[in-house]
Amino acid sequence: MKSRIIMLFVVIGIFVSQSAKAQFFVEYNLGYGTFNMADLKSLLSKDNTVEGLKTTNNFPGYFTHGIHAGFMKGRSSFGINLGYQNTGGQRALEDYSGEYKYQIRAKGYKTALFYRYRLSKADKLSLFAEVAPGAIFNDVNMKSSLYLTASEQSKKDEANLKGINIFVEPALVARYQINKMYLQLHAGYQWSPIKPKLNYNGNKTTVNADWDGLRISLDFVVTLQK
Template sequence: MKKILYTFLFLSIAFISRGQIKVEYSIGYGNYKMEGMKTELIRIQEELKQQFPLSIAITDNFPGYVIHTAGINYKSGRHELGTNFTYLSTAGRLAYSDYSGELVDKINLNAFRIGMVYRSYFHQLALNKNNRLAFFAEVSPGLTFTKTKTKAYTKTAATEIKLDEKYGFNSTSTSLSVLPQLGLKYELPYGLGLHISGGYDIEMEGSLNQNENVKVDWSGVRIGGGFSYLLPF
């Protein structure tokens, strides 16, 4: 990781005398591997069934969800170097309900990914005087910080009993990742741009600090699109 940091630092010094600052935002979709969390959800399901002889079902199994990314890059010619910030979320949920009440155990995962990014525009196509298409490839190493929070309870018309202490956990984890992507940018006048991209986030599993046997893995496909603005100075 130190070698990667030194490489990015060297490139930024080389570009700094002849570039511009660009800000961008993307919204997209990602799916997540989460094998460790899925296994843990099944384990909790079996424990709940032992205490409550009910048909408790998995209603959410850490599905893919919307991803938000904001970044600031230093652009020099066909190259960009910068940093980005990504928000990810998903959840696992166990539930049972009937006329007498309900039982719910929900595990929420929220994460922030802080990454560096190097982008290269390998082919450009002029459409007219003010507009052009630019194809790019990029790679983004980063750190993902995850917070896990559980809400578990049984509820009837008269009472609600919390089960968080036995069947829930509030924990954190940190993991390394590398996200390579390919994309297409539509360049507009006045420094504006629209882009789409897709890739695969390769994550190293992160252990929960309260239970090292439970792993968090955000690995998965990433697709998205957004806009950018090249600052006029």
């Protein structure tokens, strides 16, 4: 993991050294994503530990957060993209006799390179095409809890699954300039052609974390002239 991050910075350093008039920029991306999660949805629906269970949360779309940092020269931009996304599902039942909950929460930590090309002339409003290949480091927590009112007894079980997805995210970016700051609308689709099964204590399970879906964000961009 550390070696990959170091390599990303090395590549960026080479790019900078050859770009005398390159402009450094940092973006904060606040967005919304939809997530497929077919395997985890199926796993959640199969839990019938207690009769009468209802699905109260089924891996909905949710807020995403990210940072782009890189350099612009001419029509091209290049750099690294770090991000975070999460979603979850729950089946539950509560009545006079007690309460049962089965929860699955998925977190994805994104590390990627990106390349962006300006399609329109430099102006207040510009349009870009972008592609970002990278990896998603998955952390999936599964938790079940049972509480019986009459005996005041409770039982909890918990497991954490890990795995890494390889993804590519093509996108279109519309940027509006305000002095040295920009506002952006970023719209793309995250697709993982490689989604290995998640691991539990080093052993493969039968499910994967499928983050495929739309990504839309509003970005705040600050630039610094080199």
